[in-house]
Amino acid sequence: MLGRGVKRKRSCLEELEVEVLPDGARKPDRKQDGGEDREEEAAASLLQQRQVVLGLCLKKLQDDQAGVELSLRRSVLLANTLRQIQEEMWRDRTRGPDRLDPDSCLVRDGFREDVSVTCPGCAEDGCCDAVSPDAPSQDPNGPSDQQKPPPAPAGSTLSDSATGYLSDLALDDIFEDIDTSMYETSDLPWSCGGGALWPLGVSLWPEENLKPPSLSSGGGLQSCLMDLNDLDYIIEILVKS
Amino acid sequence: MAGPGGGSSDVQWCFSQVKGAMDDDVAEADIISTVEFNHSGELLATGDKGGRVVIFQQEPESKNQPQCRGEYNVYSTFQSHEPEFDYLKSLEIEEKINKIRWLPQKNAAQFLLSTNDKTIKLWKISERDKRPEGYNLKEEDGRYRDPNTVTTLRVPVFRPMDLMVEASPRRVFANAHTYHINSISVNSDHETYLSADDLRVNLWHLEITDRSFNIVDIKPANMEELTEVITAAEFHPHQCNTFVYSSSKGTIRLCDMRASALCDVHAKLFEEPEDPNNRSFFSEIISSISDVKFSHSGRYMMTRDYLSVKIWDLHMETQPVETYQVHEYLRSKLCSLYENDCIFDKFECCWNGNDSVVMTGSYNNFFRMFDRGYRHDVTFEASRENSKPRSVLKPRKVSTGGKRKKDEISVDSLDFSKKILHTAWHPLDNIIAVATTNNLYIFQDKVN
Numbered sequence: 001m002l003g004r005g006v007k008r009k010r011s012c013l014e015e016l017e018v019e020v021l022p023d024g025a026r027k028p029d030r031k032q033d034g035g036e037d038r039e040e041e042a043a044a045s046l047l048q049q050r051q052v053v054l055g056l057c058l059k060k061l062q063d064d065q066a067g068v069e070l071s072l073r074r075s076v077l078l079a080n081t082l083r084q085i086q087e088e089m090w091r092d093r094t095r096g097p098d099r100l101d102p103d104s105c106l107v108r109d110g111f112r113e114d115v116s117v118t119c120p121g122c123a124e125d126g127c128c129d130a131v132s133p134d135a136p137s138q139d140p141n142g143p144s145d146q147q148k149p150p151p152a153p154a155g156s157t158l159s160d161s162a163t164g165y166l167s168d169l170a171l172d173d174i175f176e177d178i179d180t181s182m183y184e185t186s187d188l189p190w191s192c193g194g195g196a197l198w199p200l201g202v203s204l205w206p207e208e209n210l211k212p213p214s215l216s217s218g219g220g221l222q223s224c225l226m227d228l229n230d231l232d233y234i235i236e237i238l239v240k241s
Numbered sequence: 242m243a244g245p246g247g248g249s250s251d252v253q254w255c256f257s258q259v260k261g262a263m264d265d266d267v268a269e270a271d272i273i274s275t276v277e278f279n280h281s282g283e284l285l286a287t288g289d290k291g292g293r294v295v296i297f298q299q300e301p302e303s304k305n306q307p308q309c310r311g312e313y314n315v316y317s318t319f320q321s322h323e324p325e326f327d328y329l330k331s332l333e334i335e336e337k338i339n340k341i342r343w344l345p346q347k348n349a350a351q352f353l354l355s356t357n358d359k360t361i362k363l364w365k366i367s368e369r370d371k372r373p374e375g376y377n378l379k380e381e382d383g384r385y386r387d388p389n390t391v392t393t394l395r396v397p398v399f400r401p402m403d404l405m406v407e408a409s410p411r412r413v414f415a416n417a418h419t420y421h422i423n424s425i426s427v428n429s430d431h432e433t434y435l436s437a438d439d440l441r442v443n444l445w446h447l448e449i450t451d452r453s454f455n456i457v458d459i460k461p462a463n464m465e466e467l468t469e470v471i472t473a474a475e476f477h478p479h480q481c482n483t484f485v486y487s488s489s490k491g492t493i494r495l496c497d498m499r500a501s502a503l504c505d506v507h508a509k510l511f512e513e514p515e516d517p518n519n520r521s522f523f524s525e526i527i528s529s530i531s532d533v534k535f536s537h538s539g540r541y542m543m544t545r546d547y548l549s550v551k552i553w554d555l556h557m558e559t560q561p562v563e564t565y566q567v568h569e570y571l572r573s574k575l576c577s578l579y580e581n582d583c584i585f586d587k588f589e590c591c592w593n594g595n596d597s598v599v600m601t602g603s604y605n606n607f608f609r610m611f612d613r614g615y616r617h618d619v620t621f622e623a624s625r626e627n628s629k630p631r632s633v634l635k636p637r638k639v640s641t642g643g644k645r646k647k648d649e650i651s652v653d654s655l656d657f658s659k660k661i662l663h664t665a666w667h668p669l670d671n672i673i674a675v676a677t678t679n680n681l682y683i684f685q686d687k688v689n
Contacts, residue, residue: 049576053522056580072420072439073470073489074585077526080468084522 047092050085057082252671253687254634256627258312260287260297261680263625273676275663279343279351282667285313285674286353287681288338292322294355294408296366310672310685317366319408322357334359340425342434344447352411354434358421361436363412363447371399417443417453424474430481437474440467442486444498456504457486457496472587473533480539483508487544491528495555511542511553513560523575523584531587536596537668543599545590548572550601550611565611565618568603570641570652583657591666602661605650606677607637623661623675623682633687 061078064070261271270291277286285297295318300311325334336357344352350367375397378386420438427434435456436443442457457474461467470489477483482498494507515524527547535542541562544551548569551561567588571578578584583604590601602608603620611618620637627634640649663676671686 050522053576053579060582071585073472073529076467076470077489077529077585080525081522084525 050088054082054085057085254621254671254673254684255631255687256629256634256682257310257631257672257685258683259625259628259680260295260313260683263680267679271679273663273679273681274337274339275341276665276674276676276681277341277343277353278665278667278674279353280345280668282669282672284316284343284351285665285683286341286343287674287676288321288341288355289679290335290337292320292324292336292338292357294319294321294338294341294353294364310670310688313683317406317408319364321355321362321364321410322360325359339422342425342427344427345431347431354425354427356422356425356436359415359418361414361422361425361445362410363414364408365411366406366408369405369407370401370403372402373397374400412447412450414445414450414453417445423472426474426476426484428476428481429479433481435474435476435484437471437486439470442471442474442484442504454502456498456502458503458505472530475533475535475542478535478537478539485533485535485542487530487533489529490525491530491546493530493533493542493544493553509555509558511558511561513551519572521575523579526579526584527575532589534590534592536592537594538596541596543590543592545588545601547584547586547588550590550599552599552613563613565599565609567601567609568607568639570639571604574652578657581657583660586660587662588660589663591664593666593671594669598666600664600666600673602664602675604657604660605655606659606661607639608661608664608675621684623677623680623684631687634684 272290273287274290275288283299287295296316297313298316299313302311322336324336338355340356342354350365353364355362375395418438420440422436422438424437433446440460443453444456445453472487472489474486485493485495487493493511495509496504497508530544530546532545542553550565552563554562588602597614598610598612600610606623607620609620621634622637638649640651645651665674673684675682
């Protein structure tokens with residue numbers, strides 16, 4: 001909790017801030033470089049922020065599973081947020097690694113001040129607007145798409161597309177050195193759709209499932225969960241290639 | 242414009258009373274979870290996390306100080322709900338009182354409905370100030386007399402005694418909700434009421450406990466497809482066939498029970514299109530409606546989402562007629578508030594007696610009032626520092642810009658563990674009850 005005058009613990013948000021801000025020390029005379037460099041850096045930081053939210057979301061859902069029956073409203077809101085992030089990541093993937101979704105939620109001011117992560121030289125709002133002002137004209141269908149996400153259940157359609165999403169990456173190399181010891185628990189009633197590694201098909205209503213979660217299919221929980229550092233690596237690939 | 246329930250621009254709010262322990266150690270069970278005035282405003286009920294209900298009664302105005310409103314003192318305390326255990330799911334059912342709703346008074350006794358997550362109870366609160374004395378076969382202390390010693394007969398008479406307030410459970414409405422009850426609302430017919438959980442709304446008759454009608458069911462066939470839950474529901478104050486329910490996606494549906502038995506299809510859908518400039522990952526979470534309240538007139542309804550209060554005209558579904566920002570300075574802090582779970586806090590809201598002012602709570606023990614007529618809003622703080630009797634409340638301000646004026650508090654200094662979720666406004670007077678974590682503050686307007 002943010003207490004009055006109480007020093008907050010160094011949260012992952014602040015760590016993110018520290019990582020990104022040194023890059024922000026550049027002067028605004030980079031205009032010669034064109035907006036592209038700034039866009040790239042903004043995109044990278046935005047992706048990192050999305051990662052943070054994704055991590056928080058997963059952690060909360062994980063914690064919720066591990067104990068008392070908590071609020072259904074909370075679970076649904078978390079699941080919807082997770083789904084939204086997953087869809088956006090999928091859209092980024094299909095759009096191409098060098099083009100960030102101009103309608104990305106992260107471009108909005110929800111993040112601008114919160115983690116004090118602005119694009120370098122972007123103390124004013126001018127720069128961030130440069131990333132998004134064309135959004136409405138470039139993709140007039142964008143907003144309506146976002147407002148009406150595909151109604152498919154999270155466990156099926158998205159899992160299928162996720163398989164395609166990851167199929168052209170060298171998966172074995174990526175997962176080789178994951179330390180999944182913290183995820184090795186049989187208490188999590190998460191149902192991973194057959195063969196789908198990511199995104200996660202999270203079952204939030206264990207009482208509705210008639211069969212116990214199968215932990216043996218496709219490596220089970222270990223393959224279902226991804227360390228955030230490895231997400232970093234994947235995103236790096238997407239952004240820099 | 243002076244007078245009861247008048248505009249807040251000329252009203253000076255003063256501290257009146259504070260109830261509850263004043264030490265820093267807050268017992269979990271003492272956390273106030275609901276506050277409600279009865280229809281006359283004479284009684285003020287609170288429910289807490291420990292399943293208790295405490296009712297305060299306003300003292301009659303004293304003849305010595307005819308313009309000074311009476312204080313609220315404890316009238317009755319009782320244990321409404323006990324913790325239970327659901328053996329099927331191996332889960333504990335909390336005894337926390339989620340809502341209290343008073344029934345309109347019909348006779349000398351008072352009735353209220355109180356609910357926890359699963360069970361609603363109808364309580365009768367009655368006074369006893371006389372007792373029969375002079376039994377023939379019993380002594381005054383209750384011992385039986387030897388019949389042989391009875392030589393004369395007398396008629397027992399009622400004699401005054403110290404006032405005793407008794408609360409007795411008259412009805413228990415159980416086993417009708419699979420999910421957690423978030424709302425109860427008494428119908429204007431005074432015979433029925435509704436109860437709403439995350440996915441269903443049920444209609445009850447106050448006299449019948451073994452049956453209820455399901456009138457709204459939004460549970461999908463496949464729970465994996467669930468993306469929306471019911472967050473609040475209320476009956477229209479005058480039309481007994483009309484009720485509304487709000488959702489976690491920021492929509493409100495108005496239903497007419499005359500149309501069909503199951504009101505899954507709404508008569509009206511109130512939804513404001515999202516502002517594309519404000520879109521973020523938290524858009525849906527902050528659009529989730531935490532409370533919905535009809536105006537006393539029945540013409541408007543008010544909704545509370547995380548950052549704002551909206552007034553809707555029942556005749557216009559496309560957008561609210563008024564929007565008030567409660568704490569817009571939090572919009573840039575949404576990620577932190579998401580991290581510490583504050584973004585899931587459910588704030589309530591309330592109307593004053595003549596629907597001219599609305600009130601809701603915020604963080605740092607701040608609460609806000611919005612005057613609809615004068616378009617004037619004010620922020621006050623419920624704190625021990627402002628607890629001198631009849632001291633006038635000083636408006637508070639949160640500084641959002643770089644330069645912080647004197648007496649302003651910066652956003653980063655706000656205490657997010659001190660939240661005011663529950664507030665209530667006297668139906669006829671300018672008296673408000675504001676609940677902090679474990680204290681109940683009563684404020685009233687200054688009388689000269």
